[in-house]
Amino acid sequence: MKKYIITGLLVWLPLAITVWVLLWVLGLITSVFEALLSALQAVAPLSLHNNLEALRHVPGLGVLILVAALLLTGVFVANIFGQWWLRQWDRLLSNIPIVKSIYNSVKQVSDTLFSSSGNAFREAVLVQYPREGCWTIAFVTGRPGGEVAEALPGEHVSLYVPTTPNPTSGFFLMMPRASIKPLAMSVDEALKHIISMGVVAPSTPPDPARNPKGSADPKGRSNQPG
Structure with a gap:
């Protein structure tokens, strides 16, 4: 029975952790979306409060809005006019005390990590x-x-x-x-x-240059033909 329980655990554990991570990300996005709705309700007319409140109960709306906002932002900054506005935005945040230190540091790191021409985390x-x-x-x-x-x-x-x-x-x-x-x-x-703490071994085949013909592999078997 112990063996069967452990086997069942190994089957369901990866799925459970995956679902947990996705729910955590979804909850974070939902919290940001609800905060934006609360800010809009604070400045919007009273006639729109009910409509904004109804948006809180639409499942997945925060994720769709986030994806749409990222897509539209990417399209906007891909042209000369959008790049000009982006430079103005960077200049504005770079002149605000405390904010400029955090913003510039995060921007440099993100530009380095996600740049297609960068070498960070490539090796x-x-x-x-x-x-x-x-x-x-x-x-x-x-x-x-x-x-x-x-x-x-x-x-x-x-x-x-x-x-x-x-x-x-x-x-x-x-x-x-x-x-x-x-x-x-x-x-x-x-x-x-x-x-995996070394449990999951890499699937990359061994490099012949590191294990030349005629040498023994890690299990002690010779690579000589025959």
């Missing part, structure tokens, strides 16, 4: 952390620049070392390029390996 590597002899998976986020780069001898790379099982928190490291080992696996496979 998974092996590094020795937190001490020599202990290896973990990290992601290359770029190269040190400015005063930091001048203070570091040789070529260094910026790394993000995620924690397990929550990869959204981690550590930022700057290490010599020669001290890291590139991996053939994709970033998605590396994340699965990290989140």
Whole structure:
């Protein structure tokens, strides 16, 4: 009976966690949507209050409005006129104390992460952390620049070392390029390996260059033909 219960748990657990994450995201979007409706009710005429209140009970309306707003924003800023307004908006927020520090920092990070020409989180590597002899998976986020780069001898790379099982928190490291080992696996496979605490093995086939013909594989079997 214990074996069957564990088997059933393994079947339903991924689905339950997926549904839980989706419900959390939906609840967050719904909360933002309700806050916007409350702000509109505060400034709208009394004759429109009932109509705005009815929108609260429409399921999925907040998600549809969010997707539509993102789509329209993308279309708007894709032309010269929209880019001009975007520059004015950035200039306005950059002149507000406290707000400018948060806004500029978040904007630089988001532009780096989501840029199609950027190299952030495009490469998974092996590094020795937190001490020599202990290896973990990290992601290359770029190269040190400015005063930091001048203070570091040789070529260094910026790394993000995620924690397990929550990869959204981690550590930022700057290490010599020669001290890291590139991996053939994709970033998605590396994340699965990290989140599962090593239980889910990467599906990337082994690199023949790392296991030359005639050498033994990790299970001790020879690669010689026959």
